[in-house]
Amino acid sequence: xxxxxxxxxxxxxxxxxxxxxxxxxxxxxxxxxxxxxxxxxxxxxxxxxxxxxxxxxxxxxxxxxxxxxxxxxxxxxxxxxxxxxxxxxxxxxxxxxxxxxxxxxxxxxxxxxxxxxxxxxxxxxxxxxxxxxxxxxxxxxxxxxxxxxxxxxxxxxxxxxxxxxxxxxxxxxxxxxxxxxxxxxxxxxxxxxxxxxxxxxxxxxxxxxxxxxxxxxxxxxxxxxxxxxxxxxxxxxxxxxxxxxxxxxxxxxxxxxxxxxxxxxxxxxxxxxxxxxxxxxxxxxx
Amino acid sequence: xxxxxxxxxxxxxxxxxxxxxxxxxxxxxxxxxxxxxxxxxxxxxxxxxxxxxxxxxxxxxxxxxxxxxxxxxxxxxxxxxxxxxxxxxxxxxxxxxxxxxxxxxxxxxxxxxxxxxxxxxxxxxxxxxxxxxxxxxxxxxxxxxxxxxxxxxxxxxxxxxxxxxxxxxxxxxxxxxxx
Numbered sequence: 071x072x073x074x075x076x077x078x079x080x081x082x083x084x085x086x087x088x089x090x091x092x093x094x095x096x097x098x099x100x101x102x103x104x105x106x107x108x109x110x111x112x113x114x115x116x117x118x119x120x121x122x123x124x125x126x127x128x129x130x131x132x133x134x135x136x137x138x139x140x141x142x143x144x145x146x147x148x149x150x151x152x153x154x155x156x157x158x159x160x161x162x163x164x165x166x167x168x169x170x171x172x173x174x175x176x177x178x179x180x181x182x183x184x185x186x187x188x189x190x191x192x193x194x195x196x197x198x199x200x201x202x203x204x205x206x207x208x209x210x211x212x213x214x215x216x217x218x219x220x221x222x223x224x225x226x227x228x229x230x231x232x233x234x235x236x237x238x239x240x241x242x243x244x245x246x247x248x249x250x251x252x253x254x255x256x257x258x259x260x261x262x263x264x265x266x267x268x269x270x271x272x273x274x275x276x277x278x279x280x281x282x283x284x285x286x287x288x289x290x291x292x293x294x295x296x297x298x299x300x301x302x303x304x305x306x307x308x309x310x311x312x313x314x315x316x317x318x319x320x321x322x323x324x325x326x327x328x329x330x331x332x333x334x335x336x337x338x339x340x341x342x343x344x345x346x347x348x349x350x351x352x353x354x355x356x
Numbered sequence: 357x358x359x360x361x362x363x364x365x366x367x368x369x370x371x372x373x374x375x376x377x378x379x380x381x382x383x384x385x386x387x388x389x390x391x392x393x394x395x396x397x398x399x400x401x402x403x404x405x406x407x408x409x410x411x412x413x414x415x416x417x418x419x420x421x422x423x424x425x426x427x428x429x430x431x432x433x434x435x436x437x438x439x440x441x442x443x444x445x446x447x448x449x450x451x452x453x454x455x456x457x458x459x460x461x462x463x464x465x466x467x468x469x470x471x472x473x474x475x476x477x478x479x480x481x482x483x484x485x486x487x488x489x490x491x492x493x494x495x496x497x498x499x500x501x502x503x504x505x506x507x508x509x510x511x512x513x514x515x516x517x518x519x520x521x522x523x524x525x526x527x528x529x530x531x532x533x534x535x
Contacts, residue, residue: 072526080475080529081494086388088404096405097379101372103412320361327359 090224094356158255158275161307165251168308170338173247178328179313188338189246193345209347218347225353247331251309254300257282265301268332272301272310283316291318291325308336360424367415375415379408382425385495386432392491393436395480403439407431429496430506433488440484478528486521489514 088096169191176184182202188195194210207220218229254277262274280294298314315328366374386407390400407428411418420427479487485507492498492506504514 072529074522074526077475077522077525077529078494080471081490084388084392084472084475084495085384086391086400088383088387088401092387092401092405093379093383096383096408097376099405100375100379100408100412103409104367104370104372104375104415107413107416 090226093224094226094354098356157307158302161302161309162252162255164307165248165309165336168248168336168338170340171247172333172335172338172340173331174333176330176332179330181330188340188344189248190340190345193340195345207347209345211345220347220349220353225350226356227347227349227353228356229347229349247309247312247334250312250331251300253282254298254312262299262301264304267301267310270310271304273304274299274301276300291320293317293319293324306336309334361420364415364418364420364424367412368418370416375412378411378424382428383408385425386428389429389491389495390432390436392476392479392495393433393484393488394439395476399439400436403432403435406435423497426496426498426502429492429498430502433492433496433506437488474529475525478525481528482521482524486517486524489518490521490525493518 171189173187174184175187183198183200185196185198187197192211192213194208194212196206196208197204198206198208203222205221205223207222209218211217216230218227218231220227254275257277257279258281259275259277259279262276265272265274276297276299278295278297280296282296282298283294294316295318296314296316299312300309301311302308303310311330311332311334313328313330313332315326317324317326319325360378363374363378367378383404386404387400390403391397394400394403410431411428479490482490488507489500489503492503493500498506500514500518501511504511507514507517509517
């Protein structure tokens with residue numbers, strides 16, 4: 071007889087994948103059901119399997135699960151060590167004054183999946199790449215309060231979906247590096263000295279203050295251990311790298327989350343066209 | 357996982373993106389589980405559809421007490437079992453629907469696909485209770501005590517069903533295509 075391990079491995083390899091058609095009909099019905107349960111649309115006819123329902127959806131950029139829940143807005147500076155070449159108050163001011171910023175977000179340094187994020191004062195765009203290929207593009211417009219998404223892998227899209235209050239609030243909760251920098255600076259932190267990153271002389275700060283996660287956590291976690299580092303160019307006073315990890319206990323289990331934000335382009339003047347969804351003609355609306 | 361907790365919390369607040377992420381994360385696993393239990397591709401798809409729709413309908417009040425993966429897989433199992441009870445046993449043999457493993461070599465790919473088709477066929481010849489333990493344990497990641505609770509049997513019975521099922525698979529697949 072075949073060894074048991076052989077059978078286990080076969081079962082491990084045994085996978086069925088959903089088709090694009092199935093994704094379309096299931097997601098359509100699921101989002102419709104969600105709308106109904108939230109009272110956002112009047113009750114309609116019963117769900118019909120294998121039917122394609124048009125449904126709006128909104129997208130918020132999420133780079134790291136825990137950080138996505140950060141409630142920021144504190145701006146109370148704690149003075150850093152004397153002798154630092156970087157004037158940290160100036161960092162906060164420059165970051166805040168930056169009209170736009172571009173950065174790369176990843177789960178960790180070796181993650182092949184990453185997102186390129188484009189943030190202006192009123193618009194966000196996030197392009198997600200997996201193994202070098204663009205998979206999803208999300209657009210949020212906080213002036214018109216609409217959102218659009220293009221799923222390149224499935225060749226699907228939705229556009230001009232109204233942004234709900236929840237998603238509008240998410241604008242502040244998101245991994246907006248401006249907010250993140252201010253949060254780190256407002257928490258208890260220590261200086262890390264100098265380090266050259268990508269050829270740029272930087273000075274760093276590190277915080278292990280759970281307050282950097284904000285006043286409210288989305289789940290009642292305990293034993294929170296966080297380490298967040300911010301590295302700023304000694305020459306320009308703009309952030310170059312922000313990374314961190316957090317472990318927290320929840321319902322008897324320890325959970326870990328990591329994130330890395332780098333390849334920053336500060337003081338960016340982002341063209342309005344960058345935030346206009348450009349849907350290829352062969353993509354299907356869902 | 358903490359990520360799942362956050363996704364569920366966002367779903368409760370009506371965040372559709374979170375719902376999409378949950379679907380993307382678990383759709384293939386649940387479809388595999390459903391197919392393993394039902395052996396009918398279209399019905400397996402309908403079960404996964406119904407599980408996600410039901411989840412979306414109750415998302416605003418949903419309380420996650422264990423793992424989301426385990427919860428969804430259990431929902432799939434319950435709906436699959438309902439269908440099996442309603443439809444009774446089908447006279448016809450199982451219909452293998454296997455997605456190819458990510459092999460680069462076409463020859464190896466073909467062998468692997470054939471092998472997995474044989475596995476699916478052999479799975480279909482197991483008594484449902486044994487098949488359920490194997491699928492829920494090895495694919496859905498449930499522990500034996502969780503499966504025992506689902507099946508309303510003792511942990512040792514659940515374990516024995518797994519043991520008998522694996523032994524029967526070994527026997528059924530004996531002499532078939534080797535890796």
